[in-house]
Amino acid sequence: MRRLDVPGASHLVLVDGVIHLDEAAAVFEAMLEGWARQQRSRLLAATTVDSRLALIRRFRAFTDENPWTWSPGDVEQFTSWLVGGGTPLAVSTIRGYQMTLRLFCDYLSDPAYGWQEDCVRRFGSAPIQICHEWNTVAHLADYEGKPERRPLTCDELETLFDFADSRVEAIVSSRRKGALAALRDAQMLKTAYAFGLRRQELCRLDLVDLRPNPHAKAWGRYGSLHVRYGKASRGGPPRRRTVLTVPEFDWVIDGMRQWVTEARALFNAGDHPALWVTERANRVSVRYFDKRFAQLRDEAGLPKELVPHCLRHSYVTHLVEFGYPERFVQEQVGHRYASTTAIYTSVSNDFKNRVLAQALARVYSPEKGEQS
Incomplete structure (x- = not known):
């Protein structure tokens, strides 16, 4: 078969005629470099490529074997080791590891890259696909997140926001430093909820992302948010969307304007462009927001399973309870599929009781009874 000069081809990363002191180690490193080139040619993010290479090195260290001698049994042993470790891993995490192994083996066993031919010539055996349906985790459910993750109730939201506001007042009363930072943190929490933002989307907002809505001129420049760093599809750039301010959350505008x-x-x-800045004139980081949310949650006495992403779940749930169409909610939060939005939704018993009451009134109305 004619060798193709495609990114990741073995002859492009292994120089012919060179004698290596440790040929097996040199070939393994060349495989990783070739796979990295192949992934970069598909415009995958550097973080994605690096994490995949790290997993392959980890698997190589676990088996103490090279890819041309790996077998399906190695996958089973590796999975058992992951499951039996001290820190339990989520099913989706284990599947992600197995998918990385599958992709690496697909790359090595594709004749276009020439690795099988080179390995047979050098070591007498060729890499094969070691991940199959019978030794990997099946994807049977749409959602495999932790079941304790849920939307906050209205009471929990009120408790969290009130505590964040009271923290500002307490710092001002004690004449200590940090009142401005506390005000910023409180407003970040409210903005994350009132617009259904992911953490990255929230922290990457700039002042120019505050946009007016011509249909709500009274709100000025706070009629919508232009999200430029939405969650990207694999290999693609961040997805953009515009999130409209809705009347039920117009209370957030006064706080935004004050900030x-x-x-x-x-x-x-x-002239720093960031909406949320620190005392050192830097952008507030996602790590800082996570840490501050956890601190406020714990001090307010809320359950530990609540995380910043639960604010986004709350937003979706409450928009549905307010009666907004499913398509509108989907566009607001930037989901590609309605099924993803449905996973986020967990309406309250009060909402279901109201819907049931309306149905009962509609079906068993006095007018219907007289007609029958």
């Missing part, structure tokens, strides 16, 4: 026009300027951020 933008009064508080933010006191950080001396200069």
